[in-house]
Amino acid sequence: MNFIKENNTVKKAVVKLVGLVTVATAFGQLGIHAKAMAVRPVSAQVATTVGKHTTSKYQKRQDAVKVRPAYRTTVYRAYDLVDGTVGSNQRINFKTKYRLNQLNVMYVDHRMNIDNAVYYHFTTTTGQKGWVWRGYTQAYTPKNAVRNRKAIKKTVYVQPAYRLKTSNKKVYNFKVVRKHTNFISKYKLNKFTKFKVTKQMTVKNAVYYYVTSAKSKGWVWRGYTTPKKPLINTYLATEIKQIMNNHHLRGKVLVINGKQNNRDLEGYGYANYGRRILNNKSNVLYQGASLQKAMTGAMMVQLITESQKTSHKMSQNTAISRWYPNLTGARNITVGNLLTQTSGIMDSNSEKVPGWQLSEQQAVNQAVSRINRVGVSSKSYHYNNDNYILLAGIIRAYTGKSYEYNLQKRIIKPLGLKHTYMWNTVSNKYVKARSYKFNNKNYQQGVNPNNKLLSYIIGAGNMYTTPNDYYTFERGLQNGKILNYADYQYLTGLKTRSGNGYSGGMYVRHNGNIKVVYGTLAKNHVGNWVQLTKTNGQGIILFTNQSNSADDVKQAGYEILSKFSNQFDAR
Template identity: 40%
Template sequence: MSNHAVQAKSYSNKQLRQYTLKMMKKHHLRGSIEIVKNGHAQRISLGYGYYSKRLKNGNTKLLYPVGSLQKMVTAAIITQLIYQKKFNQNTKISRWYPNLKHANQITVGQLMTHTSGINVIGTESNHGVNFSENGAINWTIAQANARENTGRSKFNYNNANYVLLAGIISKVTGKSYAANVKQRVIRPLKLKQTYIYQQIPRSKTDAISYLYSGGKNYSASAYANRNVVSQLPGAGNLFSTANDYYKIQSGMQNGKILTKKQFHYLGHLSSKVNTYSGGFYLKKNQTLKVAYGNFGDTHFVNWMQLTTDNQNGIVMFLNQTYGSKNHIRAIGYNILKHIKANTFIKG
């Protein structure tokens, strides 16, 4: 065993904090990272989340777009409804979307595993409309009908699948998707920094994203555009923090959102064709859950890699990035190696 491996195993929580800050500074990353070691969670924040207002990352006023990490929340609510016997993973979505092309051949589970063949382009582009929830769902249906299906049972990652799942949640419960998130996720976990975008109170503000460019921090500022956010109920309209998102992950197994049995169901849907199921990837013999998110035309990056028991790992919410997606993941992996050696993966 190398000296590095021995050292990595022995990192204390204080050493982890120092090492994470060192890595963030060295690679010009800004944001918040929730580090979890043996069930102990701590947040490391660096830099400004809103530079012009001098609001530092970690400030309770700041919220960050969750991006694709929201899909796991949407899938968990669908799982709740399945366990309430409202429908099952094999229910055809024509029950709710009779005007959607091929809906009588697409199942709820296929939406949850991106194997529906639905292929909507431009879900993260600004189309100049601030949509209501129903408006976004109708727009998604129209766009799906205008394009060819890429083939059911093949993995094709597309935000439209989860927008349609948000619509199913609303149609089945008779309440908006936003109301369901508040009732089923935010309130049970007593989250104080998690909101659907349209419900962010005036006392809070969404963060600004930046690039490290030309030797300078806080360049090329970009924020989540409200029109784009409005297009993505269920797939990109949730704002939160790394700390709150870790609480959501814990809630996926402690009974506050899902039980362990229900979480296992979520990760093992019958329509899955790779390691993706219900908003996340199960990796390394199902010992790790991994999800990556960003937000179109901004510099926000979110990355989660946790052991499936939520005892070790990181939740990374960055608002300033530098380098490629793989470069950022590599930095995260270096931190993970110091949390627990021989446990995590690079991807």
């Protein structure tokens, strides 16, 4: 470190000396006394400029200290060192820089003796620098323990939820002393999109990365980042938030805009208000409700295709009496009727919460009993969960395996879905979103998922998922991972389809170019809305855990879609 400070006094002294020597030479006759008179003032001035204080024992030091309470007044000072070079046996001067009442915690990087007293060179968290006498300080240990420090090399991206203008998440500076540190705010995280990572360590039991972006450097919590490049439309974030607020909705929305080759996944509000768990957390799962019916329909088409190579062939025209011989009207109801909700089943208790938790077989048996009590109406469109509960029973009977096993083997595993589970297989590391109503203010009438009800509606609405996973499923209906294009056409073009276009768990409209589905659950405030183009290139998947009506959810979906596409104007 060099604390040399240019001094005009030195310059003037040198100039004066040169002038005097020139004059003496010119006259050539000055005596010894005259020469002494010319040199002494210069010598005195140079001596004063060089400095009064001697330094020694200059060395590096890593530590943290605080100002002792007795010296936190306006009297005591920290200094700059001027008029010299810092180091052993150098002469310097002091220049007051700060009063100690302006300082608190100081991070030390060097120490040395000045006139046999020890001084520390320090930097504060706000960037103040200087020298302070050791006697003014006392030891200081930051409060957060640091461990597992190591070098790494990777690139990470800021998660979309933390890139919003309203996000207050931070990048920090850590000064580690004796394996302890404090959090020192440095930047707002929403200024960044991508980081280079060179180090990591654990602070307060959380892993932090040391990151670089252009000239900015600091530490960021690993949970704010993702190793995968997010596909986002950041320009939509503010408008989506406004639309959600206008309709008092809370939840998560995925917008797909294939023309721009990107996606925008945004979470709004709390998944659990009491526990202050946000919807933008990646471990939040939502009740799939009726969106599950398309998965059940897809599995039925798989079985129909597989059956063609066996002696037990079936098709959309197969009567369900093969599996339900004791069901009223079963001989006149086909697999296709169940898939298109045209069976005539009118059971009004298909979403009534039972008195106990049911097994899969009990859920199917109770559906049969309810239908037999009520009877079957004409074979026109009547939406009813029982149609898909019976399809789940067929999947069980045909494969000899549970519906849960088939969902895992035929849908979840082939598609690599990481956040889709049956109601009774969700691990504790995930949060099941609690549902709410808006009643003059947000988060009213909170309801937790009812496991008795979910056990009751097997195949019709008893799974958990996320918008991203459900979008992966929708793509899998045509890309060969669960169905090929011909199978998809079979699923969505069933012969028993009514005029409203319901087929295989979805409403297929506008000459097959648009598919939509809405999902809700009794005694819950869940509202899920999916609207996609046939090719899945554009659309929206909206899962809400606060909604007052289906109309609010659908209208919000239309308004969001209208921001980037005119393909959905016709409803």
